[in-house]
Amino acid sequence: MVFTPEVAPADSPPSFVDLSGEIWVPMNRHVCSFGPKIFFQKMMNLIRNPNINSSWLFRADIIYDDQETAQVGHGDDDTRPRVREIRDIARQRILVRTLIPRNARRDDPLHQTCTFHESADAGGSVKSLVIYIPHASCEEMPFYHPKVRGVAHYHEWDPSTASGFVSIHFLPFPDHALQDTKLQRTAYHLLQAVHKHGEGAVSGYVKRVYHDVVVPQARFQDRYALLKTKYAKQLIGSWAEKTDPLKHVFEDLGIAAFLIELWADMYKDSAFPGFVDIGCGNGLLVYILNREGYSGWGFDARARESWQQYKTTTPASLSGSSLEQRLLLPNIIPEDSERVSADPVDPSTTHGGSFPAGTFIISNHADELTPWTPLLAAQSGCPFIMIPCCSHNLTGDKYRAPPPKDKSKGRSTYASLVEWVTHIAEDCGWLVETEMLRIPSTRNTGLLGRTKKAGAESIDTAAILQKYGGAKGYRDNVAQLLRSGPRGH
16 A cells, blocks of 8 residues: 555644543544454554654653553653543553653753543544653753654544544644644654554565564663763764775674673672684774673684774783784694695694683674684684674675575575574584674674573584585685775674
8 A cells, every 4th residue: 555645735624532621633644444453553663662653762761551450650740640531432541751862961861751542432433542742841852852742542443344544633832833743744653654554464565573582671771772872973083994984884883782781680699701803804892891890802714904002002900901903724624625825824823713611702794704604613612692684605606595494584695694693603512502693784684592402512523514514624714814905894
């Protein structure tokens, strides 16, 4: 269904009556094929995830819900629900949410009451309404919220025709016209969002991507905001690479935030065992983690211009933390799998891939090292995270992994790579957890191995290597990295 909403004329009468006597102004509406149940489901999702409608927002924290036994924040005037009663449309539910902005230095959080209303007539027709009331005056209203006293999503449904309408209505501040272009654009996008999600549910859309499976959203976002405030300006201003500092700084701050919160859970009852970042690239992630007090180091086949400043600013208290030029040549590669290289590699610049047990292995866009990560982790008894990027096989050659057999999964090159390395990890005995990381990259799948399957204490490395194409030629392929320039990461 093409989204072509009707814009309400300026003199349109209100569609419902607020018992306070104040007038709600209709802005636009669109025909829909989803009923009241889906409307309420999608509105609840939009209430919990205001970032769908505004890129200025992180999330919403529900601080009061009259349908929950545990209620928080219902004690002072600022958080007390501000409820509207609507004639002939009974109120069903009250929530108060706090909108959390992405940039806390620019915008303040905002409390907002959300109420659900519904009624049905004798013929079965249903009227449903969801009202947002911000707890702020016109002058106090943050940038990310329209300058109106209220927003209403109105749904009308006729079961005899299995069709209805969904519409947006604003409650204006006194002396504020609603013909402002920005308000009209906001109404359009609010209507488009609920229409899109409702029609998607009717057509059988099934969500494939789930965020915040391992680390809760609020904890990640709060940590990310803190790291961004502490480091972003300095890191962008001192960027020494030729790559885009905005992308890489915010991406690595996001990964660091995830890891810090993950480690808070993993090591809450024990000492942090240290980390190693294999294929560490520009070294920024190692630097951020070191600065936050996590002991660890990283290495890559090529040194980077930025390493010197990251090395010299590493806290002296974290002894052994560093960035080193090393070529990873796994010592688990069978001798008969290697070709004799015409250009031998200096053993002092290599690493065999064995690490102290328990060391947390980071494999962030490590390319040739990605499929090796779960093998190395199993060999040393180390948990890991790998964030796949470019597709290579165990020989180090570029590789197009076969598409997933599960038809419900994506068929892209990246989806195929993720599925392929997941199978390698599972064959190594890992119970793989997947987290879609909230970072500015389309290569944002985090595959986490921190638990082994029962009875998977030892693995047949040779059999796994053979199953996934062998490793012949790996030494020669990765040695090329010493003679070529570094990539973007």
